[in-house]
Amino acid sequence: MQSKQAVTILSALAQSSRLAVYRLLIEHAPDGLAASAIAQKLGLANATLSFHLKELSHAGLVASRQEGRFIYYSPVIAAMNDLIGYLTDHCCSQSARGCATGKAGCKPATATKPRSAAASKRRSA
Amino acid sequence: MQSKQAVTILSALAQSSRLAVYRLLIEHAPDGLAASAIAQKLGLANATLSFHLKELSHAGLVASRQEGRFIYYSPVIAAMNDLIGYLTDHCCSQSARGCATGKAGCKPATATKPRSAAASKRRSA
DNA sequence: CAAACAATTCTATCATTATGGAAATATCGA
DNA sequence: TCGATATTTCCATAATGATAGAATTGTTTG
Numbered sequence: 612m613q614s615k616q617a618v619t620i621l622s623a624l625a626q627s628s629r630l631a632v633y634r635l636l637i638e639h640a641p642d643g644l645a646a647s648a649i650a651q652k653l654g655l656a657n658a659t660l661s662f663h664l665k666e667l668s669h670a671g672l673v674a675s676r677q678e679g680r681f682i683y684y685s686p687v688i689a690a691m692n693d694l695i696g697y698l699t700d701h702c703c704s705q706s707a708r709g710c711a712t713g714k715a716g717c718k719p720a721t722a723t724k725p726r727s728a729a730a731s732k733r734r735s736a
Numbered sequence: 737m738q739s740k741q742a743v744t745i746l747s748a749l750a751q752s753s754r755l756a757v758y759r760l761l762i763e764h765a766p767d768g769l770a771a772s773a774i775a776q777k778l779g780l781a782n783a784t785l786s787f788h789l790k791e792l793s794h795a796g797l798v799a800s801r802q803e804g805r806f807i808y809y810s811p812v813i814a815a816m817n818d819l820i821g822y823l824t825d826h827c828c829s830q831s832a833r834g835c836a837t838g839k840a841g842c843k844p845a846t847a848t849k850p851r852s853a854a855a856s857k858r859r860s861a
Numbered sequence: 862c863a864a865a866c867a868a869t870t871c872t873a874t875c876a877t878t879a880t881g882g883a884a885a886t887a888t889c890g891a
Numbered sequence: 892t893c894g895a896t897a898t899t900t901c902c903a904t905a906a907t908g909a910t911a912g913a914a915t916t917g918t919t920t921g
Contacts, residue, residue, distance in 0.1 A: 618752050625746035634826050656881050661899055680888040680897050695823050701759050781911050805867050805918040
């Protein structure tokens with residue numbers, strides 16, 4: 612994942628309403644929710660929600676499908692996964708301490724250990 | 737980590753200059769770089785860089801220390817780790833498919849498996 | 862103290878983002 | 892086709908963010 616794309620995804624998530632939408636969709640994965648249901652649950656005006664959904668779609672964080680006269684939005688897990696991979700790589704890479712294990716995210720910086728090779732593997736997961 | 741703080745950190749990273757600053761600091765962890773060196777390397781005006789550093793500091797992503805007449809900025813790995821933990825949790829939680837293993841980030845959504853308990857452990861790492 | 866340097870704050874300006882009412886588009890059921 | 896419903900687009904407005912010159916603050920060295 613390139614930095615430009617990372618910025619796009621980060622921007623999409625860096626807004627409380629949109630983060631709330633995304634989290635709500637995660638709760639309802641993999642089927643998702645209709646736009647009206649999202650608007651109702653989060654108390655957003657239709658136009659406002661539509662604006663935010665457009666942002667999330669554009670960033671590739673959500674997908675939509677028409678079903679009857681409803682449009683269902685669902686989260687795209689791969690996009691989030693890519694973002695986490697990007698952050699993990701650039702949090703733990705190079706000379707940075709704090710990425711001792713092959714596990715999850717970064718560890719608090721303490722000792723100097725050989726950097727894990729797991730990060731690059733994880734990218735393609 | 738609360739959503740509000742997550743939005744703060746995401747916002748701080750959701751800007752290309754700031755993401756570049758953060759990545760540059762990661763390359764130079766744990767000692768960091770002086771503001772002037774950052775500005776020079778990234779081709780940013782001093783005032784502009786100062787503005788971005790303030791954002792990053794406010795989000796807790798970087799720390800600073802004065803050394804002579806230089807101010808050195810260094811990345812706060814724990815903050816990034818918290819963010820990754822937050823995203824991992826809210827990417828993989830509840831009914832969402834796609835978090836089969838206890839490893840790193842999320843997996844592409846496929847099968848339905850018992851959700852890992854590693855996420856909550858990871859939070860406190 | 863004064864000069865040189867590092868960095869920040871002040872200030873103004875320009876650009877982008879968020880919000881929601883109103884109109885437009887699309888789908889369904891009668 | 893018509894009316895009801897779902898959603899988006901259009902539009903104007905308000906709020907926030909980014910940029911950088913100039914002035915300011917703080918530090919070091921002579």
